[in-house]
Amino acid sequence: MNILAFMGSPRFRGNVDTLLDAFIEGAKNENPDVNVTKINLAAKKITPCIECGECEKTGNCVLRDDMTGIYDLIDAADIIVLASPIFFYNITAWTQALVERSQALWVRKYVLKKIDAEKKKKGIFLSIGATKGKKLFDGVILVVKYFFDAINADFTGALLFRGVEKKGDINNAPQFLDDARKLGGLIAKNENISNVNNIFIP
């Protein structure tokens, strides 16, 4: 089983990074055969989509940057984990660049019909915001829904945590890290996730 995990915070060792590592730890503990690739998006050069339309002909993006190798990693993944803090009620710009560049994969699926639409990946979203607003995650849930659809993944579930602000604050909420560990373990064993605390299932 290949897990491809995208870490979208510019704050390495910050809250989302730590939450994502807990997910990965849970996955590896429960299934030592799992193969995990973690990508720190803020350490990569990924240009946003320039809307040139070239991918509509071939399903391939003409831009040459760190996204070039990521298309193959997405292809080979069984599980995609997208992790981003909330910045202005949105995912971060680094995460958004990844999402926009998945347009080439949307084209492969819906225009060129080159993708086996039956062979779906699982998509997991992890997110954290500082405030406690009821609508904090409303916008990003839609973005993530359409990102996962473009890369032919089911939006399987999400952990969405409020009230976590300063670097390291996530460590004051060990129950959130436990939830992520449990979720990672169940995903790695291909088991039902509906009993994970705080799980959001779209």
Ligand SMILES: Cc1cc2nc3c(=O)[nH]c(=O)nc-3n(C[C@H](O)[C@H](O)[C@H](O)COP(=O)(O)O)c2cc1C
């Ligand atoms: C530019 C910026 C914008 C932010 N916007 C929001 C926001 O709209 N709502 C919110 O609840 N938190 C917001 N935050 C707070 C972060 O989501 C929060 O501190 C989070 O824990 C950061 O996670 P990290 O350590 O993984 O980067 C913002 C932080 C930054 C730096």
